[in-house]
Amino acid sequence: MENEKLNNALERFKQCNQKETSYSAFISSLTKMIDANVFYLKAICNNDPDVYYDRYFRTSKPVKAHTVVYIDFSIGFPKELRYGHWAYVYKVMNGKALVIPLVSIKNFRRKLREQELEIVVVNRGMLTPSMMRLDEMRWIDIQRIDLEKEVPERIQTPVEVIKEKVKEFLKL
Structure with a gap:
């Protein structure tokens, strides 16, 4: 039928x-x-x-929330983040991950925008500031994650701070 x-x-x-x-x-x-x-x-x-x-949707390494991974976003529209980017994993469910892309902080003089959150990750023993782009948050298939990339050891910013900013941004 x-x-x-x-x-x-x-x-x-x-x-x-x-x-x-x-x-x-x-x-x-x-x-x-x-x-x-x-x-x-x-x-x-x-x-x-x-x-x-x-x-x-099984991967060779488990993908966990509150970690940083490297993702191939592929081709997107000009104003979207595209190609390879680091991203924060907010949630993992049914072979998908809700991720928030991270970008490096290039201009320390400007104030953070409403859709941005500065976080700190520990990368090779060094504290490294990075900026979350909440307006670029999206669900991706976990098969987009490059598991071969060396990832930062941990995220210094508490998960509660990140969750609160996401709720505030989404007006939940």
Whole structure:
């Protein structure tokens, strides 16, 4: 039944699309992705979505909240942080992590903006100030995390301070 609906939708898309080659590439990519996910859910996880998320999103090292990781955000819009950046892990859930990107502090003279929080991380034994960009906070798949990068030892700023600033920023 679901396959029929998908096929009907794809046929309507084909009729609207003027370029046969781009349609073929799109269909091929979409079909492979759907087939892979259906196979994984049915054959490997016995149709149990909880097992699907537990097994599919496993990383070689556990990703924990209140740590710093290096993330490949990939290409974004010009005003967004993109490519590789350090980020603070606020929460981890179902193979996803809520992260707050970190940027270096370049201008000590200007005041922090409402969407920024200065934190201190211990990196190779040295206290290193960094700035959280709360306006760039987002959920990412944990597979975007580069587990091979050497990460700071710990975050000096108390977790309560960070949580309070996030609540204040989101007006919770």
